[in-house]
Amino acid sequence: MLLVRPSTFSDLAGIERLLDDTDARVTTLPKERDKLSEKISESDDGFRGDTDGEGPSSFLFVLQDTDSNELYGTSGIDAEAGCGYPFFNYRLDEIVHASHHLNISSKVPVLFLSHELTGRTLLRSFTIDPALTKSDGFDLLSRARLMYIAANSDRFHQEVIAEIQGIFDEKGACPFWDAVGRKFFDMDFLTADYYCSMKSKTFMSELIPQHPVYVPLLPPEASATIGQNHPAANRTCQLLYREGFHRSKFIDPFDGGPVLKAQLRYTHTISNIRFKTARPSDVVGGMKYLISNQSNQDFRCVIGTLVDGIGDSIRISLDVADALNVQAGDDIAYSPL
Amino acid sequence: MLLVRPSTFSDLAGIERLLDDTDARVTTLPKERDKLSEKISESDDGFRGDTDGEGPSSFLFVLQDTDSNELYGTSGIDAEAGCGYPFFNYRLDEIVHASHHLNISSKVPVLFLSHELTGRTLLRSFTIDPALTKSDGFDLLSRARLMYIAANSDRFHQEVIAEIQGIFDEKGACPFWDAVGRKFFDMDFLTADYYCSMKSKTFMSELIPQHPVYVPLLPPEASATIGQNHPAANRTCQLLYREGFHRSKFIDPFDGGPVLKAQLRYTHTISNIRFKTARPSDVVGGMKYLISNQSNQDFRCVIGTLVDGIGDSIRISLDVADALNVQAGDDIAYSPL
């Protein structure tokens, strides 16, 4: 059975293998063991609710097969995007240029550097074994984060966002980056991306061009990619749209990819979530649900079948109860797949 | 009976009297007869759907007592805010100023000059005889505009906005203006306001300061009025909130008053509107509704009682039918008061 649970240090090797295999661009997950281990440590603090006043929490989950103990993916949450520092985006707006006298009126699209999304809840660090991309495991790994948030909603912002990979090719050529960031950061896209995962965000404040960017000044191949997602992120976008996310006016300042946005309470997962008392037993048939325990530190989430009914308790199968570390009488949450 | 209908040139004297009496600040309605007559002429073109390719339509309505023929108020719509030219607002945003090294992080509110609302449907020019402020007539005059929009929805933007008067005193002292616009326009608030109603908007492009305004640099009495409405606009705000409008991030660039925003289809008036065939007859009892005909040029809207029912036709009283210029078999629209 596939299980989502908090990452631990013992996952280090597994995550590294995953990052190597998938060749994914996961800005917020560094491949270097030291940095990765730091991330896991931060996440650990987050799950323990122990942030030492060191700023907002981060959470890193892994997708594990309970039979083989193999890791198949990672996903994460930042309780507050930017973690106390500016979370940079460009905001696409329009300026009207009109002359009464000359009878000219046109709207010029402009990208404004914005910190507006700073502090929103950010879904991040999503990596999955390509073999599972089309499986339920994809939904489980992504949506388990919302199940976790539902169980700990006071720790998260009501608005939740996700940055979607923009357009770049296998060689790392990124038209938006080449037309904008590269002129100031003086490095190629992959290098900048690498620094983003490795370094403090100070260099962003130091290097990012501060003035608005007039879109008509960009080469067409760059402006065409504004707000466009990488084909590899199609599945992610579909899932998030189904969840109730929608495109925002914000784009990634590096690759121009879209930022998706949703109100937590209106997401499919959370608006349909139910909380009941578990009655582990033999369960036959029923609909598929995401099912999670209500633990903070030992959070677990799986997909299982349930027959939802009236009343305070609900039957879950023994193996689900086992995977969730749930005893009879414990609270569980579930939301339709 | 109180009736809302398109303004005509014969209303000139009545509107002038009204503007004198109410002493209201109605930026978009000039007191000068020439300018006022121009506005009525534009509105005329609007209702006739005859804009000569001269830009988007404006509509001006009057509230009239059908018994005395006295005018008691005006209200208006711009199909596209700015009428093809920039519609200026300040957009309140926040910039994060954070230093990793010094462990400082703070959010600084900033006002960005914005044209984003340009082209939205704008409710404007609302004036009412103070004696009617607490009556149904207030709702009729304001909401009749939405009834008109519902009947001609292809001519309007899906998003509708209303600028609410900000804080200024009887003498015209306006803390926001004095701290921002006045420094560049070199004139007091009432003069600037007067020019706004009289002149083309070219001078706005020429004079308004283009760079973002850091709110902490404003004197406290000015920053305190950002997004605050004038007490005289309380009734308007209440009505619009009930309609489903909400505060936006935008404020008036002159007085700092809030801009309210709604999706047309979610407004109370439009989401509850019904269209049926009129059967004028004696009607007894029933609920109060806004009732309008479906004419474009000869639009009329009143408050009357209806018993809503199943089926395509509905009974309306003879005097309502008369006021609306509606015959048996004509379509009418109605929405609960």
Add this chain to the structure above:
Amino acid sequence: MAKHSGVGVTSLPDNRQKMAAKLDQALASFEKSLPLTERVYLFALVDESTEELAGICALESSIGHGDVWYNYHVGKSVHASREIGVHKITQTLYLSNDLTGCSEIATLFLMPNFRNNQNGHLLSRSRYLFLAEFPELFGDEIIAEMRGYSDEDGNSPFWESLGRHFFQMEFSDADYLTGLGNKVFIAELMPKFPIHVPMLTAEAQAVIGRVHPQTEPALAMLKSEGFEFNHYIDIFDGGPSVGTKIKNIRAVRESKTYQVGISDQTPAPDFGVKHGLLMVSNRQLGEYRVLLVDQGAAGDDTLWLKPAQAKILHVRAGDTVRAVSLRPKEL
């Protein structure tokens, strides 16, 4: 020979109405009947032998008071991060009215058949003697705006990369509108935010502050007088503005006053000898005239004029004149 005059102005293309207004303005300026900041001084180059008008030029006392004066200020932006070892210097263009209140070396037009005998130099540089004489009529700083680079087909790479996106017209149209004194459309259509130079096309970046090939000689002349690029450029074609303090202009600094002596022995100027000529002005505002004389005419305190020269200058023995060598020594 430079004096204020209106003759023949119609020969200047495309400008009849504007020029007529300028002329009225100029006459009122010489009569001091306009506010200081609105004055413009128009000078004409006249062939005294034929009374023929050979060219005109102008000085603006203070720019940007009627119409708004726009430039881009070319600023430096340093993008540096020690943490990741980046230090990149780029340019940023800031829409600016900074030159408001400066004086301006304005219009110059010389008829093609008079482009010889140092006439261009006389016409252009005669203004410096006027500045030396009447500094109280001008600001501290003076600028000249140079036509920017465009190719043989008249295309301005700077315009193509920037202005065209906002003005939706040809460069020539924008230029024409500005020439008419209509600058409202600039406030309405101009991009107001700073422009990151690296986002312009390479062609546009290359011509920032670069003059049109035909303007190179004019630029060289200004530079020889001490004008320097002041980091402001034209908002349409990216041509440079050059400026200096009036007191630092070579011809102003080096000019001296002399008593007039009249003598038939005074050598005649040889226009073929570049460095053998002096400009002499009569120091009179209302009847301002400048004439080229041979440098041999200047003694220690006396400048010797032939009777005919004195007549042209409207001076008599014992009057004072101001003179300076036509060209800087280095050239």
Add this chain to the structure above:
Amino acid sequence: MAKHSGVGVTSLPDNRQKMAAKLDQALASFEKSLPLTERVYLFALVDESTEELAGICALESSIGHGDVWYNYHVGKSVHASREIGVHKITQTLYLSNDLTGCSEIATLFLMPNFRNNQNGHLLSRSRYLFLAEFPELFGDEIIAEMRGYSDEDGNSPFWESLGRHFFQMEFSDADYLTGLGNKVFIAELMPKFPIHVPMLTAEAQAVIGRVHPQTEPALAMLKSEGFEFNHYIDIFDGGPSVGTKIKNIRAVRESKTYQVGISDQTPAPDFGVKHGLLMVSNRQLGEYRVLLVDQGAAGDDTLWLKPAQAKILHVRAGDTVRAVSLRPKEL
């Protein structure tokens, strides 16, 4: 007498670590072992009779290459509408790195007990002879940043109106952090958008480009050498930056080289006579020294030194020296 030296630097407050680094940098600069843009030249004023260190001063070859160099550029904004008859000129502050690459007249510190006998003038102006001698080590432009106005209690009205809102610290703390060479926090905390000056407090507006009362004499000295306000101010206290082309500095322009003659008859300098003194430099980069002598020591091509003076300067008869009057004539 100025030569490079490290003695007594610890007497400068709060700066031990930074000064030690600066010293290393200075030694490497005089040895030309650093890249041009990183060089800093440190000079010491020494009492030759007692070997006592009296003061130090510095020249930076090129600013803004290690740390980012920030100023506000004070620009003009014209808000004009013919339609409604408005024409208002306001100022706008643009965060700028424009001075990057300029040379800088930097640190100067004179021990209180040596503030007499023209020592301050010698220490400060001796640098101009260095610039005159080694222009290839510097940029075209040189600037000096002046301490901005603050009141008797040390409050900077400019900081109170602007910086405080963003930096959330006292002016002295921000100043201290910058002094330590930590400028990253400026990039992080500084407001990046242009500042409309009319939105600052009246007190802040009044001190834009105004120096601290104690800095007035230093400003006067720089102005007397040709430095002028260049429309850049300090981002913290609004103090002015003044600048000029190195070649236009009075002491650079007027300095001349002489052959050394040795004579006991050379008059001794009288430090009480302001305009009676010449600065003389030995023109040697590695052993650079400047000494004050009496102006009577200068002939047409020969500068006469007493044997003791020649020894201090490390020159012999027949060597060349560069000299210029200590103060400009006008003062």
